[in-house]
Amino acid sequence: MTEPRKPAPVTPVLTKTWLSPRSWTLDTYTKLEGYTALPKALKASPEQLVQLVKDSGLRGRGGAGFPAGVKWSFMPPNEDKPHYLVINADEGEPGTCKDIPLMMADPHSLIEGCVIASYAMRAHHCFIYVRGEALHCIRRLNAAVREAYQAGYLGKNILDSGFDLDIVVHPGAGAYICGEETALLDSLEGRRGQPRLKPPFPAAAGLYAAPTTVNNVETIASVPFIVNGGSDWFREMGTEKSPGPKIYSISGHVEKPGQYEAPLGTTLRDLLELAGGMKDGIPLKFWTPGGSSTPMFTAEHLDVPLDFEGAAEAGSMLGTTAVQVFNETVSVPWAVMKWTQFYKHESCGKCTPCREGTYWLTQILERMVAGNGTEADIDTLLDVCDNVLGRSFCALGDGAVSPITSGIQYFRDEFLALCDKQKAAPALAGAQA
Amino acid sequence: MTDVFDTQTHERAEAIIARYPQARSALLPMLHLVQSVQGFVSQAGIAFCAQKLDLSTAEVSAVATFYTMYKRKPCGEHLVSVCTNTLCAALGGDAIYTRLKEHLGSDTPDGKPLGHEETVGTPGESGSVTLEHAECLAACDLGPVLQVNYEYYDNLTEDKAVELVDALRAGDKPAPTRGAPLRDFKTAELELAGFFPEDEETYRSTVDAPTAAEETVRGARMAADNGWTAPAMPAKVAMPEVQKK
Ligand SMILES: Cc1cc2nc3c(=O)[nH]c(=O)nc-3n(C[C@H](O)[C@H](O)[C@H](O)COP(=O)(O)O)c2cc1C
Ligand code: SF4
Ligand code: FES
Numbered sequence: 001m002t003e004p005r006k007p008a009p010v011t012p013v014l015t016k017t018w019l020s021p022r023s024w025t026l027d028t029y030t031k032l033e034g035y036t037a038l039p040k041a042l043k044a045s046p047e048q049l050v051q052l053v054k055d056s057g058l059r060g061r062g063g064a065g066f067p068a069g070v071k072w073s074f075m076p077p078n079e080d081k082p083h084y085l086v087i088n089a090d091e092g093e094p095g096t097c098k099d100i101p102l103m104m105a106d107p108h109s110l111i112e113g114c115v116i117a118s119y120a121m122r123a124h125h126c127f128i129y130v131r132g133e134a135l136h137c138i139r140r141l142n143a144a145v146r147e148a149y150q151a152g153y154l155g156k157n158i159l160d161s162g163f164d165l166d167i168v169v170h171p172g173a174g175a176y177i178c179g180e181e182t183a184l185l186d187s188l189e190g191r192r193g194q195p196r197l198k199p200p201f202p203a204a205a206g207l208y209a210a211p212t213t214v215n216n217v218e219t220i221a222s223v224p225f226i227v228n229g230g231s232d233w234f235r236e237m238g239t240e241k242s243p244g245p246k247i248y249s250i251s252g253h254v255e256k257p258g259q260y261e262a263p264l265g266t267t268l269r270d271l272l273e274l275a276g277g278m279k280d281g282i283p284l285k286f287w288t289p290g291g292s293s294t295p296m297f298t299a300e301h302l303d304v305p306l307d308f309e310g311a312a313e314a315g316s317m318l319g320t321t322a323v324q325v326f327n328e329t330v331s332v333p334w335a336v337m338k339w340t341q342f343y344k345h346e347s348c349g350k351c352t353p354c355r356e357g358t359y360w361l362t363q364i365l366e367r368m369v370a371g372n373g374t375e376a377d378i379d380t381l382l383d384v385c386d387n388v389l390g391r392s393f394c395a396l397g398d399g400a401v402s403p404i405t406s407g408i409q410y411f412r413d414e415f416l417a418l419c420d421k422q423k424a425a426p427a428l429a430g431a432q433a
Numbered sequence: 434m435t436d437v438f439d440t441q442t443h444e445r446a447e448a449i450i451a452r453y454p455q456a457r458s459a460l461l462p463m464l465h466l467v468q469s470v471q472g473f474v475s476q477a478g479i480a481f482c483a484q485k486l487d488l489s490t491a492e493v494s495a496v497a498t499f500y501t502m503y504k505r506k507p508c509g510e511h512l513v514s515v516c517t518n519t520l521c522a523a524l525g526g527d528a529i530y531t532r533l534k535e536h537l538g539s540d541t542p543d544g545k546p547l548g549h550e551e552t553v554g555t556p557g558e559s560g561s562v563t564l565e566h567a568e569c570l571a572a573c574d575l576g577p578v579l580q581v582n583y584e585y586y587d588n589l590t591e592d593k594a595v596e597l598v599d600a601l602r603a604g605d606k607p608a609p610t611r612g613a614p615l616r617d618f619k620t621a622e623l624e625l626a627g628f629f630p631e632d633e634e635t636y637r638s639t640v641d642a643p644t645a646a647e648e649t650v651r652g653a654r655m656a657a658d659n660g661w662t663a664p665a666m667p668a669k670v671a672m673p674e675v676q677k678k
Contacts, residue, residue: 136642
């Protein structure tokens, strides 16, 4: 047997066409082998497609990493009620900036994925719930949907297969919580976006109480490539339990921030090399592996493999692979305060631990950053976090405490220094805010 | 009372409802439609949605007040949203927001810094600008960023941001870094409701407006320059065998 080949440091699959002129048009997409997976998929059975996606090991790209094929298999085989596919394009987790560039650059790969996934789950209606602030994405998606209807990739009897599908691009209206899948469904039903009790899970009772699957943009956009390349091909990238390529979004204090699609399991050390290193050579202080809801890492974690298992073993989560990099000039308590203000603003108010907890956490952090804190505040913070974590109705509450607990874990001294006005600490950006 | 919403708006509302299996799903886009007419969600707008969807005005209000994009006071010709979430803030977003508050505020009768969602100039008149701070706008690799009417202006500095709002105040419409040629807040809301320019040429010019920021394509370009690719796909791929149900 030959040695398994080691993939290149950057493996463009989803991002491959982004360099092509007018990559968002049907013309360009079809010239670059777009819509070649769809006819193959429509010739297969829905069960075969679900099995293929299971075999590929594709895991949800929206943060939680649930195996996509397994989720699809929860949809009932009958059609007693209409089935729905809902695409989560609400991208709002701080640091996350991959779905919006994807939909701007290549809306058709998402649409082709939607048709294949809908066919596999016997859905005839698909909604793409796009964050309202992403107006240009909405524009591009609408144009792409229009083109796809004209070309017969959407509508009745798609490519003579007898399969019908309608896609509606739905605008959100500014609420981070609507990225949570059940809040999203309530919002899509024209209500306040507040999470629902689970079970029932969406596959049993989702949109309009009918069987529904919610998947992230990047998850579904990967599907046409899996149909064309097969599960073994997909597994040539990434790790055993976290296969495939992933768009890592690198932002902050690096020389070349941007979108880098690399095999899952790539480390920050590798990513920093791609991104030209730390900006102006100022050393790394802390970073998030996948958005602000994933506990922060430090320079100690440069070699943690950024896949679902690696990030978890090191005490964080892979999240959305939103790698936000902060250098030594940034105050950790200040950054934590800013993120906490975000969670307080976005808490939907449905449950007490999160609604009240984020309020008090913000108050304490603001006081500390203003230089009026005491050592006891650190314990109070941890205490409140303890009352929010695992006791909130949805994962927003859990995410809200991540920056605080991890910030104190790695940078307690910096919180302590804030409590001692006498100690003239070097001015860190934001510390006086 | 005369209806503030013309026949076309009524027709558009019906068209939105027709997109969905259940009418109530039309509420969010319909509130965007209301803002495209009035620049905010007025009581009349709430009544309009309630009547179309057979809901009570209380039900519609409860929804309208939940979402930050629905404004309770008339917006200026332009809405400027500055990202002040942590990453942008650390790169200068907080400073940009503070500077714009002061700069735009100096143009108001009392000269005080503008507050969140406050307006300089008269809504409905050219050059009026509403300022707000925004949460992460999903453009962190391009930070610090702001949006005008939800079109992106990337990699800003304080000075560039001041120059931009000065141009808006003077009635100019500088092109966004990513997004369609700038129009006004109401037009943006109309597009959010799903109504785009009817004239094909104008329509394509909005859809095709630039987006490929260097940051967005950096990984792809680096791969192309270095000859890095994903593994080649096999020539033929068989679908997995499954038991027939
Ligand atoms: C507060 C909160 C916000 C979320 N925001 C998003 C989002 O913007 N996009 C997304 O795809 N998933 C988001 N999620 C995760 C979704 O609930 C869900 O897991 C995901 O859409 C499932 O798709 P996937 O399996 O393809 O990842 C969020 C979760 C929470 C708790
Ligand atoms: S945890 Fe927060 S966001 Fe989630 S339901 Fe409770 S209050 Fe709402
Ligand atoms: S933090 Fe400003 S766009 Fe993400």
